[in-house]
Amino acid sequence: MLFNSIEFIFFFPLIVIIYFLLPFKYRNIFLLIGSYYFYASWKLEFLSLIIFSTLVDYFSALQMEKCSNKKAKKKYLYFSLIANIGLLFVFKYFNFFNENIRLLLDSISIYNEIPYLQLLLPVGISFYTFQTLSYTIDVYNGKTKPEKNIITFALYVSFFPQLVAGPIERSHHLLPQFRKNFSFDPERVKSGLKLMGWGFFKKIVIADNLAVFVDMVYNNPSDYHGFQSIIATLFFAFQIYCDFSGYSDIAIGIARILGYDLMKNFNMPYLANSIKNFWQRWHISLSTWFKDYVYIPLGGNKVIKYRWYYNLFFTFLISGLWHGANWTFVIWGALHGTYLVVENIFSDRAKRFDQIQWLNVAKVFFTFFIVCLTWVFFRANSVSDAFTILSNINRFENLSPIDLFGKNYRVELSLCIGLITALVLYEMYYSYFNKKVIFSNYVKVPFYIAFVFTILIFGKFSKQEFIYFQF
Amino acid sequence: MKKFLITGFVFGLSIVLVNCFLHYFYVKHLMRETILFKKEAEYQQNKDSIKILFLGDSHVETGFNPFSLKNSFNYSSAGESYILTYFKLKHLLKNKNSSLQTIVLPLDLHSFSPFRIDNINNDAYWVNLADYFEIGGVRDNRLFFATKYFSGRFAAYIGNFKEIYLALKEKNSPNKEKKSVMGFTPRQGSLLKSNRVEEISNRVNYHFFDSTYLDPTLLTYFQKTLQLCMKKRLNVILIKYPVTKEYFETATGKIEISNYDRKIEQIIEPYKNSLIIIDYQKYYFKNSDYFLDADHLNEKGAQIFSEELYQNFKELRANYVKSDLPSGKRSVQN
Numbered sequence: 001m002l003f004n005s006i007e008f009i010f011f012f013p014l015i016v017i018i019y020f021l022l023p024f025k026y027r028n029i030f031l032l033i034g035s036y037y038f039y040a041s042w043k044l045e046f047l048s049l050i051i052f053s054t055l056v057d058y059f060s061a062l063q064m065e066k067c068s069n070k071k072a073k074k075k076y077l078y079f080s081l082i083a084n085i086g087l088l089f090v091f092k093y094f095n096f097f098n099e100n101i102r103l104l105l106d107s108i109s110i111y112n113e114i115p116y117l118q119l120l121l122p123v124g125i126s127f128y129t130f131q132t133l134s135y136t137i138d139v140y141n142g143k144t145k146p147e148k149n150i151i152t153f154a155l156y157v158s159f160f161p162q163l164v165a166g167p168i169e170r171s172h173h174l175l176p177q178f179r180k181n182f183s184f185d186p187e188r189v190k191s192g193l194k195l196m197g198w199g200f201f202k203k204i205v206i207a208d209n210l211a212v213f214v215d216m217v218y219n220n221p222s223d224y225h226g227f228q229s230i231i232a233t234l235f236f237a238f239q240i241y242c243d244f245s246g247y248s249d250i251a252i253g254i255a256r257i258l259g260y261d262l263m264k265n266f267n268m269p270y271l272a273n274s275i276k277n278f279w280q281r282w283h284i285s286l287s288t289w290f291k292d293y294v295y296i297p298l299g300g301n302k303v304i305k306y307r308w309y310y311n312l313f314f315t316f317l318i319s320g321l322w323h324g325a326n327w328t329f330v331i332w333g334a335l336h337g338t339y340l341v342v343e344n345i346f347s348d349r350a351k352r353f354d355q356i357q358w359l360n361v362a363k364v365f366f367t368f369f370i371v372c373l374t375w376v377f378f379r380a381n382s383v384s385d386a387f388t389i390l391s392n393i394n395r396f397e398n399l400s401p402i403d404l405f406g407k408n409y410r411v412e413l414s415l416c417i418g419l420i421t422a423l424v425l426y427e428m429y430y431s432y433f434n435k436k437v438i439f440s441n442y443v444k445v446p447f448y449i450a451f452v453f454t455i456l457i458f459g460k461f462s463k464q465e466f467i468y469f470q471f
Numbered sequence: 472m473k474k475f476l477i478t479g480f481v482f483g484l485s486i487v488l489v490n491c492f493l494h495y496f497y498v499k500h501l502m503r504e505t506i507l508f509k510k511e512a513e514y515q516q517n518k519d520s521i522k523i524l525f526l527g528d529s530h531v532e533t534g535f536n537p538f539s540l541k542n543s544f545n546y547s548s549a550g551e552s553y554i555l556t557y558f559k560l561k562h563l564l565k566n567k568n569s570s571l572q573t574i575v576l577p578l579d580l581h582s583f584s585p586f587r588i589d590n591i592n593n594d595a596y597w598v599n600l601a602d603y604f605e606i607g608g609v610r611d612n613r614l615f616f617a618t619k620y621f622s623g624r625f626a627a628y629i630g631n632f633k634e635i636y637l638a639l640k641e642k643n644s645p646n647k648e649k650k651s652v653m654g655f656t657p658r659q660g661s662l663l664k665s666n667r668v669e670e671i672s673n674r675v676n677y678h679f680f681d682s683t684y685l686d687p688t689l690l691t692y693f694q695k696t697l698q699l700c701m702k703k704r705l706n707v708i709l710i711k712y713p714v715t716k717e718y719f720e721t722a723t724g725k726i727e728i729s730n731y732d733r734k735i736e737q738i739i740e741p742y743k744n745s746l747i748i749i750d751y752q753k754y755y756f757k758n759s760d761y762f763l764d765a766d767h768l769n770e771k772g773a774q775i776f777s778e779e780l781y782q783n784f785k786e787l788r789a790n791y792v793k794s795d796l797p798s799g800k801r802s803v804q805n
Contacts, residue, residue, distance in 0.1 A: 006618050186475035223669045411633045449485055453493065461630040 001041040003250045004204055004461075011038070016257060024181040028151050031258075035160035039124070042164075046122040049087060054157045056083040057132040061139040061146035073140050080136040084129040091119050092126065096325030124164035126322060130289055132157050135171040137293055144172045152178045159260075161251040165244070167265040167285035174260070182259025192257035197451060199249030202242035204459035206419045207467075210239040211460075212412060213405060218379050221388040228404055229392040236379045237372050238420050241269065243467045244283070268427045270371075273363040275339040278371060290319050312344070313337035323378070328386055332377045339370060415458065490626055497628040498595050501638035507548055507596045510654050514546055517653070519570055523784075524563070525654070526556045527577035530712040534768045535575075537653035539777040540784060545654030550587055553692040558601040560696060564703050573706040576696065578735065578748060579714075580722050581678040581766075583693065585686040589615070593634075594623025609688055657770035658763045668717065674765040675721040684726040685734050694738050697746070707746040708787075709739075713776060716756040718765040749783060751776070 001007045015034050022030055040047045060080040067073045095116050102112040135156070138144040147153040156175050162168075217224045217232035224232070248265035255262045265285050272278035279287045291300075298311040313334070320333015373390075380386035405413060502508050514521070523543035525531050531547035546559070556576070563569065589610060591597050598620055607616030622629050700707045714722075739746060754776075755761045761772025768776055 006614055184472065186472065189475070220669075220673065223673065411636055415632065445482065445485070448482070449489060452486060453489060456626070456629045457493075457635065458632045459630055 001038055003247065004200065007041065012254065019258060020184045028149075028155050028178055031160075032151055032155045032158065035155065035158040035163060038160040039158060039163060042123045043120065049091075049122050049125065050128055050158055051154075053084055053087060053129060053132050054154045056080055057136050057157070058147070058150055058153050060136050062148070064136070064139050065146045070140075077136060077140045081133065084133050088125060088129050090117070091121055093321075093325045094119075127166050127168055128157055128163060130286075130322075131168050134168070134289060134293060138171055144175075147171070147175055159255075161254040161258075162262055165247050165251070166283075167248055167251065167263050168289050169262060169285070173263060177260050180259070185259070188259065189257050192253040192255075195253030195256065196250050197253075197448075197455070199246040199251075199253060200459075201246070201451070201455050202249065202423075203246030204461070205455055206416075206423060207239045207243035207246060208460035208462075209412060209419065209458070210235040210242070210416050213409070213416065214239055214379065216405065218381065218385070218389070221380070221385050221392065224392060225395040226393045227396060229389050231404060233372050233376055233379075233389065235416060235420075237270070237368070237375050238423065240375065240378070240467055241266070242423070268431055270368050270424075271364060271427060271431050272367050273360055274367055275336065275343050275370070278367055279336075279340075286319070286322075290315050294318060309341045309344070312340045316340065327383050328377045328380050331383065331386070332374050335374045335377065339374075419458075493628050494626050497631070497635065501635060501642070502593075502595050502627075504638040504641040505593070505596075505634065506656060507593055510546065510548070511596070513654060514544055517544065518566075519568075522570055523573040523575065524571055525575045526560060527551060527575075528582075529767060530579055531575075531577055532654075532656050533658045533763065534712050534773050534776055535780065536655045536657070536773050536777040538655070539781040543653070545656075547654070550590065550592055552587055553582065553689045553696060554588070554606060555591065555597060555601060557692045557696045557699070558597075560699055562600045564699065571703075571705060573708060574700050575708045575710060576693075578709040578711050579766075580684070580719075580726065580728075580731070580752075583686055583689040584678050584684045585689065586678055586680055588686060588688060591619060594619050595627035598623030598627075609691075655773070657773060658767065659770055660763050661760055661769055671715060671717045671721060671765040675718060675725060679722065679725045685731065690734070690738060697739065697742050701742055701745060707742070709746060709748045710780075711748070711750040711752045712766075713751045713753075713755045713761070713768060713772070714766040715759055715762050716753075719752055719756075747787065751779075754779070 001011060011034075015031075019027055019030060036047055036050075039050060057080050060076040063076045064073045067076070098112070098114055098116060101114075105112045135144070139146050147156065152175065155178055156169075156171060159169075159174070214232050214236045217228055218236070221229070245266040252262045252264070263285055265283060267281040267284065269278055269282035272281050295311055295315040298314065299307060300311060301308045303311065314337070316333045316337030317330065318333070320329045320331070320336070323329040323332070376389050377383070377386045380389060503512075520542055521544045523540060525535050525537070525543065525545045525547055527547040528551045529547070529549040531545060532549055535545050535547075537543040537545050546563075548555075551559075560574065563571070589612065591601070591606075603616045603620035603623075604613070607613040610616065628635060697707060739748075755768075755772065758772070761768055761775065763769040763772075
């Protein structure tokens with residue numbers, strides 16, 4: 001069930017109404033059933049995997065609490081790690097590694113007989129396995145106490161707003177909220193609905209309209225030349241931002257209506273003035289997860305310089321692989337790792353230029369440019385397609401800008417350019433003045449009505465999944 | 472809470488009222504400027520004199536000029552699958568005083584490919600003709616088609632900003648050119664030489680995106696269309712419209728043409744004495760300047776093709792008495 005689907009239009013109000021009508025002691029079980037129904041609507045069999053992951057980590061954490069020392073705790077931690085990462089490996093990475101081992105062995109004339117698995121990738125598996133792993137690791141490290149109530153813990157794992165595409169919540173932030181009794185709060189509901197509206201606008205109006213041009217070019221890269229490839233890449237930068245941050249906004253809005261606070265996942269990432277700053281603003285829940293559970297355990301920056309660079313690079317390499325079982329994602333991660341290493345190498349020398357205002361603006365543009373280069377690999381269907389897109393930049397044809405994609409797409413192209421411009425201006429205003437646009441009450445209602453119809457008229461309503469569902 | 476509910480009610484009511492206004496304005500004023508509705512109006516104006524009706528998709532829409540054939544009308548539309556053609560014809564034949572004698576249908580390589588089967592554009596138009604609930608049942612996608620039905624009936628403007636923009640532009644244009652004459656929508660332009668191969672290859676990949684080129688639902692509705700014509704004692708002519716040589720060769724490389732022909736033969740077998748097939752696919756292989764793109768004729772090509780069609784129809788008509796059904800199946804290869 002997608003957020004932008006007819007089924008959800010019926011599902012969500014029903015959940016909210018019943019939730020607030022129920023006595024507090026039944027709410028968690030009701031939300032859990034609703035979340036399982038939400039997840040099972042993709043494929044019933046997937047439910048068994050999330051229940052397996054839930055039970056493994058629930059019992060591992062309880063056993064860890066009973067252990068007197070870390071050595072004893074470790075075996076339960078390893079059990080949880082192997083179960084969750086094993087699940088991820090089997091469904092997501094097995095065929096990728098099998099294929100690459102096959103190619104390697106073929107090159108030295110050894111025949112690999114291991115068959116490929118014909119398994120569908122369960123939706124959200126990368127998200128909920130990481131969420132449960134953070135819980136068991138935190139219990140192991142003593143940062144959080146294990147949850148004794150299995151219903152509450154199962155709800156933490158499968159809470160439907162953030163189940164399939166995050167934000168990846170930490171147990172110490174989300175679990176305690178399930179023990180609180182929230183009453184119906186009209187202000188929270190209004191705030192949640194506004195956030196959902198903004199999320200739907202970004203997804204249905206901006207991201208899905210941009211997708212038309214991105215798919216055109218990236219699905220047939222050799223048919224297009226420089227300008228078209230550049231525009232498609234630029235469009236993809238905003239498509240993935242609006243798609244993913246739109247989903248996060250909807251998830252946070254839904255949770256807010258129910259009374260829960262989810263963490264902010266995006267903070268205007270394209271206004272970042274460095275790659276480090278970009279990762280403090282983009283997919284915050286994932287970048288902090290990798291920082292806390294991969295980068296810092298490796299030593300972080302508390303090691304010698306070259307080990308520090310290795311830690312940075314390796315963390316991003318793994319982050320790339322998390323996104324998908326394809327070399328394009330590995331290269332994407334490696335590029336970000338490389339950028340960060342280079343940035344750190346020159347950071348001391350660059351500090352003296354921090355006071356020059358126009359240089360800060362140039363840094364924002366430069367950061368955006370190098371991030372866009374990595375998006376080529378992220379979006380391309382294969383490494384060779386990515387290089388085709390990059391090499392297209394040398395091929396320019398004399399085409400009028402508005403007819404770049406043919407006369408039939410003039411209107412859509414103009415709309416997309418207008419939407420991106422409006423989004424960038426809005427985010428710059430919000431960032432610079434640090435406040436939202438405030439309307440008087442007389443303007444608010446017509447504005448909200450106009451906003452709803454802007455989504456309805458300009459939105460694309462064909463079944464477009466959220467990009468991050470494939471991870 | 473009470474204030475919240477009242478605010479919510481007022482907001483919801485405002486949404487409903489604005490929706491009704493927008494839907495009414497879209498259907499009654501803006502959609503009148505679109506080809507589909509203009510063609511409908513033109514058909515209604517001339518229906519008493521129309522004896523030969525051309526139905527089908529853009530191959531027909533851009534390919535046949537009724538000027539060449541007296542008492543004919545081109546009632547095709549871009550993207551029209553056999554599901555929609557069936558419902559359109561069924562709707563037209565509800566009129567007991569219909570003057571129709573002959574129906575001309577397409578029999579192209581892509582006619583039964585599922586690439587557009589669920590893509591019904593312009594719900595505001597089709598919702599009056601097609602049974603969306605039947606289609607939903609047949610496609611096993613009831614919720615999707617039910618949504619399309621209700622949006623076509625009550626909120627047709629949803630997701631149609633481009634149509635709104637183009638209709639407003641047309642409405643406010645001082646020079647309103649007549650885009651269609653007796654349903655014919657000519658297209659200017661020709662296939663570019665520079666990216667010809669890529670364009671044709673993309674077109675074939677679009678039409679035959681997977682191995683299914685004989686979708687069971689489309690074949691069923693093709694059969695239902697033939698049955699409807701036979702029931703109403705209408706003549707049926709099946710035409711394979713001209714395509715470029717590269718398109719034909721690429722497409723026949725993707726599909727098993729013998730299997731295609733066998734399946735079609737199976738379906739038309741009960742009616743073989745009552746219909747005619749005319750194959751023009753290879754007719755203009757040497758005349759790529761007649762084509763707008765891989766598989767559509769441009770205005771020049773359409774003019775020449777229409778004349779050719781007229782000549783063939785004259786020959787066919789000479790062989791039997793006007794009001795009788797044609798006797799014997801004829802497959803005229805050119």
